[in-house]
Amino acid sequence: MIGAVIAAAGKGLRAGFEKNKLLMPLGEKTVLEETVRVFAESGLFDEIVIVASETDEREIQSLFPAFKIVRGGATRTQSVLNGLRASRANIVLVHDGARPYVTKEILSDCIESVKKYGSGIAAYPATDTVARAKDEKITEICGKENIYILQTPQGFYREELLEAYEKAPGEYPDESSLFAAGGRTPRLCKGSPQNCKLTFREDFGFPFRVGNGYDTHPLVQGRDLILCGVKIPHDKGLLGHSDADAPAHALTDALLSAAGLRDIGTYFPDTDEKYKGANSLELLRKTLELVKEQGYVPENASVTILAQRPKLAPYIEQMRRNLANVLAIPVSFVGISATTTEKLGFIGREEGIASYASVLLKKNS
């Protein structure tokens, strides 16, 4: 029987969050959910035990109702021991909850190593020179020859690791040191730099998202020309189900794209009577709500309008104010440029107007 003990009882103070970093989001799920998902989806484990602190026990149990949650101890070494005692597996892989980028391949290599050699310590060769130092003075240069960076998973026969706890009580940085202190020789297996431990706030991802959008509508007689909510005097206007405000639509798609959502047609279908003649700035406003639900707000927006005629320069300031107003950002954070296409293509022939938009979202804290 093969089991996993996932260490999640730390406080993760170095990341500087107000709560356990493992319960912070990494994309759509928490770090711990991402880590546990790899184990669960690998199909390699008969049992998964998660070690949680008293503070987080309930929250972690509610995230993983199917798994065994065990109360951690005062230190990592003690916490893992509690997990091992609760396990019924004969081969057990100990893993840091803060390593969500572990792969099925690393896990199966580790298991194979235990079966063949009695243990498996995920590791990869150091590429930088490693030194020991005290008070900023180097006391020993270890070079990089035969130097490995140790990670988790670290796999063992559970009974043998428990034996090491008895033989060599104390605190250890990881289970391989404990295993070695217990008189056995830990064996390396395949780790990877990608299987890194999330330690600092930056490891949780850059808190910005960029998005692009594009839209075009045909120019026809008998329609109003509306660009970024400004009604512009012209002999033609843009044709569409809504008010056909192409730059507003491009910006809407840029926002949705940046937030990882679907496109404008998904949320405001042109088959829906509700949106017939709709004011596109209203759609933009609703889109902003969808973006906020994803935990983001706009930082700045940049829009390009491609039109052979009319001259848009007199209206640009009003357009900027309109967009800034809807996005709730300063006018100076909205850039709008207008260009002709030198009479080339459908835009040059005044058959239509197109627009590109980019937006930067930031995490809404």
Ligand code: MG
């Ligand atoms: Mg459109």
